[in-house]
Amino acid sequence: MILAFLIAFPLLNLGYRFLSLAITTGVTAIALYGLGIQFGQAGIMSVGHAAFVGIGAYTAAIVAGMFGIGFWLAIPLSIVMSALCAGMVGLPSLRVGGQHYIIITFCFCALLQIILTNGGTFTGAATGLDVGSIDHLFGINFDQLRNIYYLVTLVLIICLVTTYLIINSPYGRTLRAIRENEMLARAIGINIGLHKIGVFMVSGAFAGMAGILQAYYLRHISPILYGPFPSLYLALMIMLGGSRLIYGPLIGAVIVSFLPEIMRLDPIDSRIAYGIGLLIVVLLLPGGVSAGLLDIYRRLRPRSLK
Amino acid sequence: MIKLIAVCAVSAFTGVMIQKSRAQDQELKIGVVAAESGSFVSAGNTIVAAARLASQQINDSGGINVGGKTYKIKLYIRDNRTDVNVTIAAARELVNDIGVTAIWGTETHDFSVSMAKITGSAKVLQFSGNSSLGAVLDDKSVAPGGWLHYTFQTEPQEWQRSGSTAEGVLTLLTPLLPHPPQHSVVFVGNDATGQYLSSHYVKALEARGQKVDLVKYPPDTTDFSPLLTRIKGLNPDIVHFWYNGDSTLTAFPQALKLDVAPSYFLFGVDPGIYQQRQLKSDKPVTLSCVPVCWGASPSPVVQEYFKKYFDLGASKGPQSSVSLLYYDYFFMYAKALEKVGSIDKPDQIVDALLSMSYQGVVSPVPLTFNVHHQVTFATQVSLVKPGTSDQFVSTIQQPPPSPPPGDPGG
Numbered sequence: 001m002i003l004a005f006l007i008a009f010p011l012l013n014l015g016y017r018f019l020s021l022a023i024t025t026g027v028t029a030i031a032l033y034g035l036g037i038q039f040g041q042a043g044i045m046s047v048g049h050a051a052f053v054g055i056g057a058y059t060a061a062i063v064a065g066m067f068g069i070g071f072w073l074a075i076p077l078s079i080v081m082s083a084l085c086a087g088m089v090g091l092p093s094l095r096v097g098g099q100h101y102i103i104i105t106f107c108f109c110a111l112l113q114i115i116l117t118n119g120g121t122f123t124g125a126a127t128g129l130d131v132g133s134i135d136h137l138f139g140i141n142f143d144q145l146r147n148i149y150y151l152v153t154l155v156l157i158i159c160l161v162t163t164y165l166i167i168n169s170p171y172g173r174t175l176r177a178i179r180e181n182e183m184l185a186r187a188i189g190i191n192i193g194l195h196k197i198g199v200f201m202v203s204g205a206f207a208g209m210a211g212i213l214q215a216y217y218l219r220h221i222s223p224i225l226y227g228p229f230p231s232l233y234l235a236l237m238i239m240l241g242g243s244r245l246i247y248g249p250l251i252g253a254v255i256v257s258f259l260p261e262i263m264r265l266d267p268i269d270s271r272i273a274y275g276i277g278l279l280i281v282v283l284l285l286p287g288g289v290s291a292g293l294l295d296i297y298r299r300l301r302p303r304s305l306k
Numbered sequence: 307m308i309k310l311i312a313v314c315a316v317s318a319f320t321g322v323m324i325q326k327s328r329a330q331d332q333e334l335k336i337g338v339v340a341a342e343s344g345s346f347v348s349a350g351n352t353i354v355a356a357a358r359l360a361s362q363q364i365n366d367s368g369g370i371n372v373g374g375k376t377y378k379i380k381l382y383i384r385d386n387r388t389d390v391n392v393t394i395a396a397a398r399e400l401v402n403d404i405g406v407t408a409i410w411g412t413e414t415h416d417f418s419v420s421m422a423k424i425t426g427s428a429k430v431l432q433f434s435g436n437s438s439l440g441a442v443l444d445d446k447s448v449a450p451g452g453w454l455h456y457t458f459q460t461e462p463q464e465w466q467r468s469g470s471t472a473e474g475v476l477t478l479l480t481p482l483l484p485h486p487p488q489h490s491v492v493f494v495g496n497d498a499t500g501q502y503l504s505s506h507y508v509k510a511l512e513a514r515g516q517k518v519d520l521v522k523y524p525p526d527t528t529d530f531s532p533l534l535t536r537i538k539g540l541n542p543d544i545v546h547f548w549y550n551g552d553s554t555l556t557a558f559p560q561a562l563k564l565d566v567a568p569s570y571f572l573f574g575v576d577p578g579i580y581q582q583r584q585l586k587s588d589k590p591v592t593l594s595c596v597p598v599c600w601g602a603s604p605s606p607v608v609q610e611y612f613k614k615y616f617d618l619g620a621s622k623g624p625q626s627s628v629s630l631l632y633y634d635y636f637f638m639y640a641k642a643l644e645k646v647g648s649i650d651k652p653d654q655i656v657d658a659l660l661s662m663s664y665q666g667v668v669s670p671v672p673l674t675f676n677v678h679h680q681v682t683f684a685t686q687v688s689l690v691k692p693g694t695s696d697q698f699v700s701t702i703q704q705p706p707p708s709p710p711p712g713d714p715g716g
Contacts, residue, residue, distance in 0.1 A: 011400075015399060015402075016403050017399035020399075024391040024394070117496060124497035125498070126501045127415060128498065129415060133423075145402070195598045220420045222416045266342075266385075266387065268343070
């Protein structure tokens, strides 16, 4: 039903404003699916996820500016670069865990922003870098907003399916074993280090894809988009939506992107609403809004269908 | 009965005439994208206030006569919440859903550039008051077909403003110091605007014989004392607080407590705000605003503008003067439309804007756009008399004729 809604959304003719917001929500959701696997399945939280989105975006912008490599060819480069960086940042997690690792991710994010801000012409410094438009593919013109929407939706569906496959695979079960009891998992022969680095790289790959899509949608990127504050927002979205269920990241992205728009909240009111929402989720819905909705559905479902 | 019929007839006639009159007034849709909430709200609100004042004045004076039709401005104001995603969504809505002919905004470089990618391809004119646009406005980008062909920078080129500001600051401070100033420290926020602006200002000071040290602070800094202590150790003659007025208002009192330098320059702090906050220093302090100060303008035209501006309900804030980066261009755009005789010929409107001059409020000489779609005007610098909060001496400095050595222009 949700997939049908995503595909039919432009046909509702809600206007370009909502279509534009839907695109940015989709891009955010793609990044969140990576964080969802890392946090929801492996139990490793990060408050620096926007940094990997930034690495994907900057990789695309730099290869476009220096070598003239366009969107389609830059996709694997952005994904690989973000995945590699995420793997490297994940290395300390082999020695430290919990809140200590969360602080490391936060520091990495802040450090990346400083590097990008002071990177001279290579990173465009604080002003950032410009990116061209997406090249036509099979005659499809991606300057049209609707076509960008369908591109983002397609990638989002691929990420959703990939996440579903990971959750329901032996790999997903291994990650959950690590999440529930790391020492026990090690005792039964699971290579903890390998799997942890692996999940960071998977998470980074999702972020890299989101990064290149964001760069080519905004067509101008700057360090401020990838600092600690946007990272905290991603962490907030995943906690609100729920990280363990398949639609959790999407719901989290929709809540944070559309709630202020629909309720006409200014940024200060929005933050207050998020804070209250987060408290409610932590106290009443530990699995996030998606888990709460699933619970309500199960309670309301007629007994005969149970 | 006859009376009743007569009343009905008169009413019907009046109604028809009103309808006819309304039908003759066409609507000119103009978009405004600005931060009415979020961290840039103080600058964003000034754009909206300026747009409201200008459109009200144009409409009250009968509208714009374009090709025999009278157009009244209808503003479509969108709050970007200081968020690039909302900015893009707002621009898409204004361009594609509403069909505006021009957009005023936004207040930041990044947002303006992303928005220009939308307005440019839709042939919608965009007026943005970011001098950092100079980094991307060049022969190629503003040429017909270029992505900035429809974008206009309503703030002077940064080398011009830096040059006139540096000249004004040194002219006012030199007589008050025991020896001619030789060593300046530029203290600047390390963000996109700060980096771009300071790169030009340092060159402008060096061209006037100053040895310059550049000290950057991270945006959102509140405790400046470690960096100010370091600056004090450099023994400067002048500390230039550059460019964020809000940060400067936090940092400057800390500098006074630490007695960092024998003189100061505060960029983006209006004499009105200096007076409002009752700041006081026994050391000479100079101030300048973007683009003209509302607190101590020597120009009667500017004084009259700000009276009307504040009478409309706009707040007296550190960034109120920014409104003058947007106000004049409504009239300039209206004049260009009248000249072209159509609102639907954007290329001809661009040509008209480039070929005209307009006597606005912001400048004592007529405004013109250069080939890179950038405007030129003078800078006001004010000196606060030592020991006072409300006594100012102001000077208007014209921009230098060419960039200083080492400054690529832009």
